[in-house]
Amino acid sequence: DGGITQSPKYLFRKEGQNVTLSCEQNLNHDAMYWYRQDPGQGLRLIYYSQIVNDFQKGDIAEGYSVSREKKESFPLTVTSAQKNPTAFYLCASRQGQNEQYFGPGTRLTVT
Amino acid sequence: KQEVTQIPAALSVPEGENLVLNCSFTDSAIYNLQWFRQDPGKGLTSLLLIQSSQREQTSGRLNASLDKSSGRSTLYIAASQPGDSATYLCAVRPFISGGSYIPTFGRGTSLIVHP
Numbered sequence: 001d002g003g004i005t006q007s008p009k010y011l012f013r014k015e016g017q018n019v020t021l022s023c024e025q026n027l028n029h030d031a032m033y034w035y036r037q038d039p040g041q042g043l044r045l046i047y048y049s050q051i052v053n054d055f056q057k058g059d060i061a062e063g064y065s066v067s068r069e070k071k072e073s074f075p076l077t078v079t080s081a082q083k084n085p086t087a088f089y090l091c092a093s094r095q096g097q098n099e100q101y102f103g104p105g106t107r108l109t110v111t
Numbered sequence: 112k113q114e115v116t117q118i119p120a121a122l123s124v125p126e127g128e129n130l131v132l133n134c135s136f137t138d139s140a141i142y143n144l145q146w147f148r149q150d151p152g153k154g155l156t157s158l159l160l161i162q163s164s165q166r167e168q169t170s171g172r173l174n175a176s177l178d179k180s181s182g183r184s185t186l187y188i189a190a191s192q193p194g195d196s197a198t199y200l201c202a203v204r205p206f207i208s209g210g211s212y213i214p215t216f217g218r219g220t221s222l223i224v225h226p
Contacts, residue, residue, distance in 0.1 A: 006154075042218040043200075058213075090154055097142055097212065100202070102154040 004103035023091030032074040033092040117217035130188040134201035
């Protein structure tokens with residue numbers, strides 16, 4: 001079964017703690033993306049990676065970090081510097097100019 | 112900077128109606144346009160991808176058209192069903208030589224089809 005998996009589905013953290021969201025794909029896609037979705041805001045790009053060992057900041061990268069050590073994995077760390085981390089986080093991947101595919105999302109709640 | 116607008120933001124219709132959802136973009140230099148469906152609390156599911164050289168794409172009851180010159184795409188849903196209830200988003204990928212081809216998303220149209 002090919003696709004994108006994100007874990008966990010729900011994540012709860014205390015303010016001031018770093019947290020890492022997992023994203024794995026077995027589609028053999030080169031490009032991977034992290035988005036944040038808030039009610040009424042639409043999708044906002046956090047980071048993207050077009051190839052292993054390379055990644056670029058998106059529109060709202062402050063307070064987040066990523067790594068791309070393997071083609072199939074693109075974890076996102078939400079640091080304590082992110083002022084409003086509670087949101088729905090979506091991972092996506094794409095090969096060339098073909099369709100972009102999304103994972104099921106992780107809902108992060110920070111209290 | 113590319114701006115993508117989806118109107119209406121919300122739509123409620125009775126079952127069986129044929130629907131048209133609109134997606135407008137400001138920069139016609141696009142590579143392709145993709146339509147997605149999102150159910151509450153879920154990820155996005157790809158519906159149709161239209162390349163800039165194409166005028167339309169069809170999948171089952173769905174038909175998406177593209178008019179680059181006017182900066183518009185429409186998603187036509189025939190004979191709507193309650194199971195079509197979801198948010199529909201469009202994403203426009205720019206044509207930038209040597210660029211990153213990062214898509215710009217609209218905010219979506221929330222559709223409710225009631226029995």
